Every structure is written in structure tokens, then in C-alpha cells.
Amino acid sequence: MDLTWHAFQRLGAYAAAELLGRSGPSEIAEPDLGTLAGMIAEHAQMAGMAEKGGRGWAWLLQLAPMFPQAPPTHPSRVKALRRIDERVVEFLMEPDDPGSATPCWACGRPATPRWSKSLWPLAEPAREINNSRDRLPGVPVCRWCRVAVWCLPYAVAFSRGRIIHVESTDEVEEAWARSNTRLSLEAIRDGWADWAEGTDPFHTVWDVIRPSGSGVLISSWVNDNRPVKTRMTRWQLSAAGSAWLIVALERGYGPLLEQLARVRPRCTHLLFLAMQDDEELWDRVGAMPSPGPYLPLISALRAAYQDPSMSAVEAALPPRLLS
Ligand SMILES: [Zn+2]
Known part of the structure; x- marks a missing residue:
């Protein structure tokens, strides 16, 4: 799995390496995408069917600010005719036409499906085509980057209804993503109903930048319908x-x-x-x-x-x- 210009893809790629127990994203090969999609789908199914405040609800709290209208978080999810996990695997693994003339917006591979903000957090909504280069809704996303960005929830922190992510050196981003992924897996495995009170994501930020003394850009956001300027807070160290x-x-x-x-x-x-x-x-x-x-x-x-x-x-x- 390559690392691209997009921070969400990079953090997701590091989370993917942690989920698979690999030494880094470069150790992730094409057959692993199916394994990752299966894990993501299984956890999404568990979160989507959790009762409010009940076992497994913490994972829904993590997914909701990122993918608010997606199969595991949509208000109609429990009544939907098809299972959440089936639908998640379907949109993650949809094949790309190798002859596609549209390159993936993150990595440049040929990509077939186009994703908007319901599946790629903070991307343009499907109805906004004015900013789209080819005047079509959404952006083309290849299978590799679709799986990576759905690994993003494991790599970030949740605090008071908001998502917090960091952008920094490769070492810092990897340490941050892996640390959060281990916590996410613990929350999923033990069926947490909520994220522990008093967990301060800034402690984790400091833990991962202290060994190298790197600078870091910290962002806190919710993928809702407000303009990016008002829904995102950023701090630069x-x-x-x-x-x-x-x-x-x-x-x-x-x-x-x-x-x-x-x-x-x-x-x-x-x-x-x-x-x-x-x-x-x-x-x-x-x-x-x-x-x-x-x-x-x-x-x-x-x-x-x-x-x-x-x-x-x-x-x-x-x-x-x-x-
Ligand atoms: Zn891609």
C-alpha cells in the first residue's frame, strides 16, 4: 500500500499495517485488501446494530462523525433490507477498470467508483460539482485508497463528538495511527459502550512527538454539512x-x-x-x-x-x- 499526499489515506495505511500485524504499509499486498475489508465490515456491522449506550456503541460514536450517512451510521441502518457488512464489502471492493481514464485522486491508479463526503470524510458533497475538475460528482477513488480511508477511524482519536487527527513526519503519523489503532481494537474487542472519560488525545500527540521533537498539525473536526472553516479547528505546533x-x-x-x-x-x-x-x-x-x-x-x-x-x-x- 503506497503512501499518498492525502493525510487520511496515510493514517489509514498505517492503521491497516497495525490491523494486519505488518511492519509497514509497504508490506500490504493486493490480497490483503479483502482481509481488511472483511475486518472493517465486521466491526461496522457490530457498531451499526449496537443499541444506544449499549455494548459496542463506542465504535458507532467513532464512525458517526466521519461517515454520517454511510451504511453503518445511517439513521435507517437497523431497518435496512441488506446487512451492513455486505454493503461495506461491496463498496470497498468494487473492482476498478484497469483501462479507466480517471486516476484515483489520492494515488493516481486507475479508479472506477466516485466517492463524495459520505464515504470520504470532508470531500465535496455529491451535489457540489463546481469544484470538480471533470464536472462530475465526487472524486474517483481506487480500491486501495477506499480500503485505506475506511481504516482511518482506527487511526484517529475521538473526543467529545469530534475526530482528531495529526499531520507530521512519517514517524509521528505512524506512531499516532498505530497507538490509536491498538486502542480502537481494544474498544471493539471489549465492546466498549463509550470512550473512557478523561482520555485526552493531546497526551497521545505529545507521546508521539516527544521522541523526535517534530512539529505537528492537529485538526479536530466533524464531517457534517457546515463549511470546512467552521467545522474544523486546527492547531500548529x-x-x-x-x-x-x-x-x-x-x-x-x-x-x-x-x-x-x-x-x-x-x-x-x-x-x-x-x-x-x-x-x-x-x-x-x-x-x-x-x-x-x-x-x-x-x-x-x-x-x-x-x-x-x-x-x-x-x-x-x-x-x-x-x-
Ligand atoms: Zn488510490
């Missing part, structure tokens, strides 16, 4: 911000950072402090009763944004925790 947070934590500044987080509205995780070198944070620190201990931290953050190397941050941050 640069490598400079990561470097600053890593060095500060290594040097024992954790408790000070925790206090600093409290002066910032909606700061649910320390990595929000590192998102940008902003004047607002300076102003809030300046207004604190004793800003002294925090100033070296903020200076080091500024230094990081001027020179995002670990050594620049280390030089700017006193090597021991201030008393």
Missing part, C-alpha cells in the same frame, strides 16, 4: 515549540509549566503553551503577582522561535529548576 517543551520538561520545569498553563484560557495540555511565541502569553505572565520564575521559560520559548535547535533552547533556559 512547530519543531521550535516542541524543542522548547522537551528541554523545559527535561530540566524539571514541569511544575512551573503546569502553573503557566493555568494562566492561558483553554489550555488543556502543556503543548498548547508551545504553539506559538505570542504576546498574549507575555502579557499574562507580566500581570502575574510574581512573574520572575516564569520569565526564563518565556525567554527560552522566544529563543526557540528564533533558532529552533535544541542547543539554542538549552542555552536560553537555566539548567536547573529555580527554587
